[in-house]
Amino acid sequence: MRIFLKKRTPGQIEFGIVYGGIALLALMVARFLPVLSFAPSCVFKGLTGVPCPTCGSTRSIVHLSHGDLAASLLMNPLMSMTLIAALVVFAYSLITLITDVPRIWVSFSEQEKNMIRALSVLLILANWLYVGLAL
Numbered sequence: 001m002r003i004f005l006k007k008r009t010p011g012q013i014e015f016g017i018v019y020g021g022i023a024l025l026a027l028m029v030a031r032f033l034p035v036l037s038f039a040p041s042c043v044f045k046g047l048t049g050v051p052c053p054t055c056g057s058t059r060s061i062v063h064l065s066h067g068d069l070a071a072s073l074l075m076n077p078l079m080s081m082t083l084i085a086a087l088v089v090f091a092y093s094l095i096t097l098i099t100d101v102p103r104i105w106v107s108f109s110e111q112e113k114n115m116i117r118a119l120s121v122l123l124i125l126a127n128w129l130y131v132g133l134a135l
Helices: 015-032 043-048 057-065 069-075 077-099 108-135
Strands: 001-005 103-107
Touching: 015 057, 015 077, 057 069, 057 077, 069 077, 077 103, 077 108
Parallel strands: none
Antiparallel strands: 001 103
C-alpha cells in the first residue's frame, strides 16, 4: 500500500462527492418524507422467511436521519457505518475541491485489492448473520 498526496487533475470525477451526495440525499429524503409508509417489504424475506443482507437498511437510514445513531446501528450496522463513512468522505472531498489542496491518495497492489474484496464479502456476511439473528 502506498499513501501519498495527489493534486486534483482537471476533469477528474470526484467520487467522494458523488457517493457522499447520494448518502446526503438519502438522509434528507428519510428525514423529511415518510419513507417507511411507502417502502416495500422485503421480497427475499417474504419468499424465504430469512432476512436479506440489506434488511433494516431503510429503517437504519431513517433512524440516522433523525440523529439516533444507536437505533440505526441496531437496525443494520453495515448500512449505518457505510453512510457515515460516505458523509465523511463527502466532506473531505468537498473541502479539498474548494480549497484546491492535494488530497490523500491510497494505492493498493493487486493482492491488497483482493484482500479488501474478501474482507468486504466477510463484512457483508457478518452483517447478514447479525441481521438474521437480530430481526
